Amino acid sequence: MLAFTHLSFVFFFLLSFCASVMRSSPVTMADIDIEADSQVLGVIAIARHGDRFRYFQNPDTYKGGPTETTALGEVESHQLGSILRSEYLSPTSPSYIDGMRSDLVDNRELKVLVKNGGEGTVIFDSAIALLQGLFPPTPNNKITLANGTEVLAPLGGYQYIPVETVEPSNDRSLESWTDCPAFEKHIKEFYASDEFKQKEKDAQSFFHAVKDFVFDIPTTLKNAWNLYDFINSQLTHNQTYAYRLPPTLIETARGLADFHENGVFSDKESGGIGNIAGRTILHTILKSLERVAFNDDPLQFELIETGYQPFISLFHELEIVKENPDLQAIPNFASAFVIELRRGSPPDVRDFLRFRFKNGTGKGFKTLYVYGTHADIPLTEFIYKAKGGEIANNRQWAEVCAGNSVTLTEQFMDEVSYAAKHQTVSTITLALVAFIGLYVIRSVFFRAAKVTGEKIRNVRGRNVRLEGEEVLNVEVMTAQVLPDEKIRRI
Ligand SMILES: *[C@@H]1O[C@H](CO)[C@@H](O)[C@H](O)[C@H]1NC(C)=O
Numbered sequence: 001m002l003a004f005t006h007l008s009f010v011f012f013f014l015l016s017f018c019a020s021v022m023r024s025s026p027v028t029m030a031d032i033d034i035e036a037d038s039q040v041l042g043v044i045a046i047a048r049h050g051d052r053f054r055y056f057q058n059p060d061t062y063k064g065g066p067t068e069t070t071a072l073g074e075v076e077s078h079q080l081g082s083i084l085r086s087e088y089l090s091p092t093s094p095s096y097i098d099g100m101r102s103d104l105v106d107n108r109e110l111k112v113l114v115k116n117g118g119e120g121t122v123i124f125d126s127a128i129a130l131l132q133g134l135f136p137p138t139p140n141n142k143i144t145l146a147n148g149t150e151v152l153a154p155l156g157g158y159q160y161i162p163v164e165t166v167e168p169s170n171d172r173s174l175e176s177w178t179d180c181p182a183f184e185k186h187i188k189e190f191y192a193s194d195e196f197k198q199k200e201k202d203a204q205s206f207f208h209a210v211k212d213f214v215f216d217i218p219t220t221l222k223n224a225w226n227l228y229d230f231i232n233s234q235l236t237h238n239q240t241y242a243y244r245l246p247p248t249l250i251e252t253a254r255g256l257a258d259f260h261e262n263g264v265f266s267d268k269e270s271g272g273i274g275n276i277a278g279r280t281i282l283h284t285i286l287k288s289l290e291r292v293a294f295n296d297d298p299l300q301f302e303l304i305e306t307g308y309q310p311f312i313s314l315f316h317e318l319e320i321v322k323e324n325p326d327l328q329a330i331p332n333f334a335s336a337f338v339i340e341l342r343r344g345s346p347p348d349v350r351d352f353l354r355f356r357f358k359n360g361t362g363k364g365f366k367t368l369y370v371y372g373t374h375a376d377i378p379l380t381e382f383i384y385k386a387k388g389g390e391i392a393n394n395r396q397w398a399e400v401c402a403g404n405s406v407t408l409t410e411q412f413m414d415e416v417s418y419a420a421k422h423q424t425v426s427t428i429t430l431a432l433v434a435f436i437g438l439y440v441i442r443s444v445f446f447r448a449a450k451v452t453g454e455k456i457r458n459v460r461g462r463n464v465r466l467e468g469e470e471v472l473n474v475e476v477m478t479a480q481v482l483p484d485e486k487i488r489r490i
């Protein structure tokens with residue numbers, strides 16, 4: 001959390017840097033849907049963080065190692081923010097969000113969630129950079145004091161936007177794939193599949209060729225993510241390395257990593273364990289859609305800053321890959337998956353959803369269709385179809401992760417209590433988790449107590465406490481499943 005203390009310094013640097021970059025390379029929009037049909041009521045944007053330096057993930061557990069934000073990553077995220085601004089906050093855009101304030105941010109209209117698990121600081125930094133592009137500094141961000149003096153916010157009217165971090169130690173919605181035995185079993189089965197073994201055989205010449213360029217990473221298909229991420233990071237940041245790497249190795253490495261991550265983060269069926277990354281974020285999406293659709297709720301824009309994992313899972317869970325098999329791959333840095341809530345024009349004034357994907361900084365938005373539809377899907381139909389796969393709270397997550405296996409294990413319990421003990425403690429104390437309750441009746445049941453403990457942090461360095469946030473200690477075996485006030489049923 002130390003990282004956050006020097007953020008303001010980093011911002012200052014980035015801001016000036018981004019400003020010059022944005023001036024020299026104006027953002028171009030290449031968008032395939034042009035019709036200005038229905039009115040956009042609001043959007044949910046799921047964004048992948050920008051470039052960072054090397055991220056190791058344990059191929060069995062998907063626990064991550066340390067990684068660092070780079071200036072390039074901040075530029076990418078900032079650029080995505082500017083693009084989202086011109087797309088959704090510019091009154092001349094066909095996708096303009098009706099009635100949303102765009103010069104000065106209205107914090108009731110905007111909500112920002114940041115996954116604070118693996119790659120945590122990188123994702124946080126990317127969210128801030130994106131917001132700097134979405135709501136850039138403005139000379140209008142000023143006030144007049146009682147004595148008549150005008151005061152402009154620092155950095156030429158910088159806009160300070162609150163950000164909620166979501167820690168997997170007490171809220172599994174944005175990182176559901178770690179500490180989950182059923183998911184680890186799913187990974188094992190993928191590694192043991194014929195398809196995987198065949199792929200590994202076919203890639204032998206690549207593994208041989210790449211040995212000298214990956215230092216100590218084992219050259220096996222199981223490590224495809226780590227091989228690709230290492231090569232890609234070096235190729236981006238290390239000139240000596242870039243000059244030496246034989247051509248085509250990076251493409252092959254990417255192809256194998258795509259195969260690997262797609263296998264790990266997908267399932268043949270909607271509602272399957274392999275889609276867990278998509279199924280938990282789906283709940284966040286449904287909850288927010290409900291708010292945006294509700295006329296008396298001011299929320300119009302929700303940003304969820306996260307990693308690549310839920311993209312792949314959502315593409316499968318929402319049956320988008322059936323017609324877009326090319327989406328069975330890792331999205332590039334600073335990709336965005338945007339869900340637009342649109343109100344139909346008379347006579348059909350129902351609410352509809354439109355899904356759009358932007359693969360990194362190079363490409364424009366592409367409209368995608370879910371569940372085999374070929375048009376915007378009515379909100380009610382989407383909710384009806386999506387509900388089946390949704391994982392709505394920590395307790396349901398724990399049940400899904402325990403699966404039906406009788407081997408709900410001491411290790412799982414250890415990990416759960418480890419998570420409870422080692423949660424992040426920052427300037428404010430966080431809420432906590434506690435899990436527990438272990439009953440054996442044929443198979444094993446598992447109960448978890450859940451407390452939602454999202455933190456709000458904003459870049460002023462002031463911490464704001466969310467209502468209902470408590471530090472609780474729940475004793476083993478007497479744990480009650482606490483009502484989750486954050487969850488509203490649709
Ligand atoms: C007005 O108040 C501000 C803040 O107290 C102070 O910095 C400033 O000097 C005052 N201006 C005048 C003209 O008195």
Ligand SMILES: *[C@@H]1O[C@H](CO)[C@@H](O)[C@H](O)[C@H]1NC(C)=O
Binds near residue numbers: 238239240241244
């Ligand atoms: C850059 O690449 C060279 C050659 O592969 C390597 O020796 C060096 O350690 C790399 N530098 C960094 C910072 O990783």
Ligand SMILES: *[C@@H]1O[C@H](CO)[C@@H](O)[C@H](O)[C@H]1NC(C)=O
Binds near residue numbers: 258328331359
């Ligand atoms: C994104 O683009 C890269 C090439 O830049 C490609 O390799 C990858 O498959 C694409 N990912 C998705 C999810 O479309």
